[in-house]
Amino acid sequence: MLRNETATIISIRAVSKLFGAFKALDEVSLDVREGERVVVCGPSGSGKSTLIRCVNRLEKHDSGEIVLDGVTLGDTRDSVKVIADTVGMVFQQFNLFPHLTVLDNITLGPVRSRGMSETDAKALAMHYLERVKIPEQAGKYPRHLSGGQQQRVAIARALSMEPRVMLFDEPTSALDPEMINEVLDVMAELAGSGMTMICVTHEMGFARRVADTMVFMDKGKIVETAPPDVFFTAPESARCQEFLQQILPH
Amino acid sequence: MSRISTTDIAALMTRFWKSTRWIALLALVPILSGCSDRWGWYVVNPTTPSGWTNLTFLMSGLWYTILLSVTAIAISVVLGLLIALPGLSKNPLLRAFNRIYVEVVRAPPILVLILWVYYGLPQAADIQISVFWAGVVALALSDSAFEAEIYRAGIQSIDKGQYEAAQTISLGYTDTMRYVILPQAIRRILPAMGNQFVYMLKMSSLVSVIGMQELTRKANELVTAEYRPLEIYSILVLEYLVLILVVSALVRWLERRLTADEARSK
Numbered sequence: 001m002l003r004n005e006t007a008t009i010i011s012i013r014a015v016s017k018l019f020g021a022f023k024a025l026d027e028v029s030l031d032v033r034e035g036e037r038v039v040v041c042g043p044s045g046s047g048k049s050t051l052i053r054c055v056n057r058l059e060k061h062d063s064g065e066i067v068l069d070g071v072t073l074g075d076t077r078d079s080v081k082v083i084a085d086t087v088g089m090v091f092q093q094f095n096l097f098p099h100l101t102v103l104d105n106i107t108l109g110p111v112r113s114r115g116m117s118e119t120d121a122k123a124l125a126m127h128y129l130e131r132v133k134i135p136e137q138a139g140k141y142p143r144h145l146s147g148g149q150q151q152r153v154a155i156a157r158a159l160s161m162e163p164r165v166m167l168f169d170e171p172t173s174a175l176d177p178e179m180i181n182e183v184l185d186v187m188a189e190l191a192g193s194g195m196t197m198i199c200v201t202h203e204m205g206f207a208r209r210v211a212d213t214m215v216f217m218d219k220g221k222i223v224e225t226a227p228p229d230v231f232f233t234a235p236e237s238a239r240c241q242e243f244l245q246q247i248l249p250h
Numbered sequence: 251m252s253r254i255s256t257t258d259i260a261a262l263m264t265r266f267w268k269s270t271r272w273i274a275l276l277a278l279v280p281i282l283s284g285c286s287d288r289w290g291w292y293v294v295n296p297t298t299p300s301g302w303t304n305l306t307f308l309m310s311g312l313w314y315t316i317l318l319s320v321t322a323i324a325i326s327v328v329l330g331l332l333i334a335l336p337g338l339s340k341n342p343l344l345r346a347f348n349r350i351y352v353e354v355v356r357a358p359p360i361l362v363l364i365l366w367v368y369y370g371l372p373q374a375a376d377i378q379i380s381v382f383w384a385g386v387v388a389l390a391l392s393d394s395a396f397e398a399e400i401y402r403a404g405i406q407s408i409d410k411g412q413y414e415a416a417q418t419i420s421l422g423y424t425d426t427m428r429y430v431i432l433p434q435a436i437r438r439i440l441p442a443m444g445n446q447f448v449y450m451l452k453m454s455s456l457v458s459v460i461g462m463q464e465l466t467r468k469a470n471e472l473v474t475a476e477y478r479p480l481e482i483y484s485i486l487v488l489e490y491l492v493l494i495l496v497v498s499a500l501v502r503w504l505e506r507r508l509t510a511d512e513a514r515s516k
Contacts, residue, residue: 058414084420095415099433108429109419154415161419 006034009086009165009196010055015064016220017050024050026220027064034164037191038198039207039228042217043243048200051217052167055198056087069164084113088163092170094150096142096157102129103138106157114161121160128156132186148179152186159190166190168199204248208232216240258507266499276488293478294485304472308485311468315493318382318464319451322389326450327443329390330397335427337402348398356395361456364388368460385457393450400442404435437508444501448494455490465489 010032017025024047032038040048053059054066057073066073071082097105106125110116116124129135132152134145142150151171158166168187172180184206191197191210201207207214207228214231216224216239224231224240232248235241294308295301337348358366368384371377379387408431416426458467469486473479 056418058417087418089418091411091415093411095409095411097412097415097430097434099437100429109421112425112429113420113422157415157419 006036008032009034009069010198011065011067012051012055013065013067015051015054015061015066017047017054017059017061023220025054025061028217028220028222029064030215030222030225032165032196032198034196035194036196036212037210038213038215039211040198040200040215040217041202041204041207041243041247042223046217047220048217049169052089052169052198052200055165055167056083056089058089084161086163087165087167088158088161089167089169090151090154090158090171092173094142094147094154094174096150096154098142100141101138102134102140102142102145102153105142105153106160109157109161124160125156128159129153131159131189132156133182146179147175148182151175151179151183155183155186155190165196165198168197168201170200170202172201172203202247204232204244216243218243262499262503265503266496276491289481290478291481293472293476293481304476304482305485307472308465308468308482308489311463311465312489312493314382314462315451315454315464318385318389318457318462319447319454321386322393322454323447323450325386325390326393326397329394331401331432333394333398334401334405337398338405348402352395352398355391358392360388360392360453361459363392364456364460367391381457381460381462384460385454385462389450389453389457392453393446396446397443400439400446401435403442404439405431407438408434437505440501440505440508444498444505447497447501451493451497452490 008031010030012028012030014027014029015025016023016027026047028047028051030038030051040051042048050059054061055068055073057079060075061073068079068082069086071078073079073083097108100108103122103125106128107116107118107121110121110124111118126135126138129138132155134149134152137145137149137153142153145153155171171187172183175183180203184203187197187199188206188210197210199207199211211228214224214226214228215222216231216235216237218239223237224235226235231240232244235244292298292301294305296305333348333351336344337352339345364385367388368379368381371384371387372379412430412434413426416430421430454464455466458464458470461467465486469482473482476482
């Protein structure tokens with residue numbers, strides 16, 4: 001399902017990021033085309049999360065260049081705007097607003113930053129709540145929802161900003177095992193609709209199902225980039241083979 | 251945000267009465283002490299014309315005590331937030347402004363600040379200031395430094411993920427503070443703020459030294475005329491006790507009110 005004909009929407013070029021003396025990203029380069037589904041995996045501390053957090057500037061890279069939809073990211077108005085218009089994100093810890101109902105969590109962005117009317121925003125929110133299959137939870141507060149439901153609300157909240165790219169930062173790592181699939185199903189459905197996605201995850205079954213490209217990172221570098229059939233059957237690097245052996249069921 | 255209805259007020263009054271019924275026992279103090287010849291409750295005996303006059307004279311300061319405290323608290327709650335926010339900035343100059351303000355303003359005792367604002371400020375700035383506004387300014391100024399620290403603690407206690415989530419739905423600084431951070435922070439700092447409200451109400455008694463006609467001043471004046479400090483100051487203690495119980499009931503009610511919405515939707 002590789003879509004070689006589509007345009008590049010994210011271009012990461014030789015990006016490095018330091019946390020003190022620790023090199024979280026070491027000259028990382030990666031291109032993502034529109035509609036492409038990229039799954040990033042690797043051991044903890046390998047820089048996976050930092051990489052996607054640089055794409056929406058939750059982290060600011062120290063060197064190299066990130067071009068998003070033709071705009072070079074930096075401390076500029078254009079950069080802020082292109083991120084706002086293009087990128088949505090889902091976090092490991094959901095980060096829902098605990099003092100707002102599910103509905104208000106979702107409408108806050110469209111109303112305050114898009115200037116949408118309350119009525120339109122509510123309709124939009126209900127549309128996305130139906131898409132993540134929990135419209136009946138609209139009036140509840142996050143704490144009364146299960147982890148899987150909370151994460152689906154977080155996905156609906158991100159989608160209500162109508163992004164062209166969705167970043168997933170270990171979306172199922174904080175969930176109880178029985179709730180992982182309901183979130184992965186929503187993500188797979190989203191992937192099927194043609195959304196550009198970069199997912200940091202250890203869910204290799206999901207990766208096999210939806211990824212166009214697998215990326216393996218270790219020690220701040222991208223060690224291997226391959227389509228899933230190649231990646232899972234014949235990974236080139238020894239480090240990647242070792243990692244896959246550890247996390248794939250035998 | 252939910253509004254306050256008359257049923258809420260009725261419920262509040264019932265709850266206040268229920269939780270403070272024991273206060274009625276205090277009525278025993280004058281009754282029992284009346285048996286001793288050291289006490290002369292006649293000065294405030296409501297059944298005699300002069301006692302009644304004295305009692306109403308004492309109570310007549312109530313309005314000013316309330317007005318002064320409420321005005322000062324209202325100003326300091328807003329001012330405190332405006333002082334706290336620069337302290338959380340990445341800009342070192344803004345942070346320095348916050349530190350200097352807090353350290354300088356909270357240093358002088360409130361009494362000193364009252365004297366300085368009433369006698370000093372008019373000379374320095376070539377302005378006229380009434381006793382009331384001098385009191386309000388001194389109390390609000392002093393309290394704002396403490397409120398700022400309370401806000402800072404509250405805002406800093408909010409998880410970083412909340413800011414990041416707000417950023418990913420493109421909220422700017424003002425919207426993030428207004429809709430995401432402050433509503434959560436204020437719920438957490440309400441008990442500390444309630445404490446500060448009680449403290450301010452008590453400190454308003456110091457404004458009596460510049461001639462503000464509030465509760466303490468009235469009591470002082472009556473003591474000079476009647477020379478019965480024991481009974482008159484006992485009444486004064488009771489007056490503050492009742493006021494502060496009302497404030498604490500209000501704060502507790504507000505706490506419940508703010509968390510009620512979340513608790514209700516099961």
